[in-house]
Amino acid sequence: MADHTPDHAAITALVEARHGDPFALLGPHETPEGRILRVLMPGATAVHALIGGEALPLDLVHPAGLYEGRIPQGLYTLRIDWAGVTEETEDPYSFPLLLGDLDLHLLHEGTHQDIALCLGAQPMSVNDVSGVRFAVWAPNATRVSVVGDFNSWDGRRHPMRLRQQAGVWEIFVPRLQPGAVYKYELLGPHGNLLPLKSDPFAWQVEIPPATASVVADVAAIPTPPRRDRPLLHTGEPISVYEVHAGSWARGDGNVALGWEELGDKLIPYAVEMGFTHLEFLPIMAHPFGGSWGYQPLGQFAPHAPFGPPEHFARLVARCHEAGLGVILDWVPAHFPSDPHGLAMFDGTALYEHADPKEGFHKDWNTLIYNLGRREVRNLLIGSAIHWLERYGVDGLRVDAVASMLYRDYSRNPGEWVPNIHGGRENLESISFLQELSRVIEDRCPGRLLIAEESTAFPGVTAKARDGGLGFDFKWNMGWMHDTLNYMEREPIYRRHHHGEMTFGLVYAFSEKFMLPLSHDEVVHGKGSLIGKMPGDDWQRFANLRAYLSFMWTHPGKKLLFMGGEIAQQREWDHDRSLDWHLLDDPRHSGVQRLVRDLNRLYRQIPALHALDDKPEGFQWSVIDDAANSIFAYLRLDANGGKPVLVVCNFTPIPRQGYTVGIPVAGEWKEIFNSDAAIYGGSNMGNSGSVQGMDEGSHGHPASLSLTVPPLATIVLTPAAD
Structure with a gap:
């Protein structure tokens, strides 16, 4: 071999997809003998460099598909013969560094608020060549490749360049278009091949059970218009209709509706019913529909069965046109352990805690985000900004906050690790939630941040700058449990439990509360709201009407899960539509009309909402x-x-x-x-x-x-x- 030829060990590592710096070997390189071009094309029968009107053949220098040749200065493209099928493209290894120093600095600091535009798959043009830039954080991997149909899922074809200062790998794949499916192939810190990984920053994913990421057509996602007025806050009426997008209504063959068809039906219904907001159970990409979205893996991608990202963006815009706000349930507490997901992403506990006493939720068989790691916080805060800004949603309801606040949540003695002061409070999670609220307040003013928090943790809705967590509202779980316990009792026994209806007013103004009758109360054997009411049929319906009216006139914003407004008899099933046929029965349509009239009364009369938290x-x-x-x-x-x-x-x-x-x-x-x-x-x-x-x-x-x-x-x- 000539002097410019890499040593045998480097060539072997390259063709075996073990080399950690492919740009050092592949692409054009200046040598004393002239400009040398080296490409790795496993399976190709011939490779030519097209430059200056000439087709210069490259020599096969390794049977695994390594080609090499001397070429003159100037721009070139590659012509590759795949056993009779010819492909012409630019060389991925001819492009310069992609991520700028500021991006890398902010990524390393964990403060890149536009991380959704930095990492992941970004369609763009580089040197007037269209394609897709891929970037992924995997600091402990020894090699990362992007693989997909475009390279026959061969990890030797597109190994990426490591930007050491941020632990980020990047590559530009020329001529790749939106719609391409891809994953990342990684070698762990000891050179072990990991399961193919989906992109944590993908804007689009395949429909489950398929697990690949999809290059999204970012340009097709409309930018929401600028808001000139603040969004609804504590002194205005907020009545939320909580919806599971896959089961509010279903189409022929019991098929879930897509975003477009769902919007056609749901938006006018919610408006007619007088709700101010729709709140969706998590619509972030999740591998298992039975989790209802509460075990997400794609924190930047709408759930694929409902349609592409641009359709979800259009749903949000249509809601706003109709005067409805949109709130999304959002899960920064934990994630599932599916091998294609975040678990052991680069061969180490990267997104999760290494110690199961800190990193495993035994209740949900999920992994807990390591919120003490700045890059993990960056992913989650970037996700929040992504939904609030890119899709224009009006708020996030943060799930399972109580599990985040306490290190001993649902753990026995000896099963948890105290904080640095020996206490049970999760200081890292508290700091993360405070940072989240400050960023949203500064960058997305007027957007709502709502906590599902079931303990007496102080200051949930106090400003972060004052030592609180910074939420706008907290679900009043105590009110919900107490009042439902009361209502489930036969009226003759209620006199002995009078305080269950009054106790909520003892602390009603200690936080800014939302009164929830959520999906949690109509699942896992709990039946339905109407099913909780005692007595004969007449009394059951009367009890429900009286209770809903008590809720709508009680201090606190309102939230009702779908089906409660029609007195659905059976327990909610995420694989079935609501029982809309019940509205043929005047008892059920009567409850629906009652909720509609309560919403209108609540919105029209200031006394019922203006001083909710005072x-x-x-x-x-x-x-x-x-x-x-x-x-x-x-x-x-x-x-x-x-x-x-x-x-x-x-x-x-x-x-x-x-x-x-x-x-x-x-x-x-x-x-x-x-x-x-x-x-x-x-x-x-x-x-x-x-x-x-x-x-x-x-x-x-x-x-x-x-x-x-x-x-x-x-x-x-x-x-x-």
């Missing part, structure tokens, strides 16, 4: 009538608007002449009654209005003598302006 927006009128299971309270508006009186009777016994204290005498109009005939009730009430008396009661200067229907909630407000 104690001055709420006053008890009757808190202690356990014997009759009656509750009465006032909702107040900060701007001097009309007060609203709510009276709930959770027994099947109507109460005639029931006295309730009120702030002012005069005529009070009954503006809502869950016992109205239009909802399926007995139509008992106060004939539209009742005259207040100047006789004080319950600590108020005036009072009303009311007819309170059985198992019902009524709402009244002063008639005078």
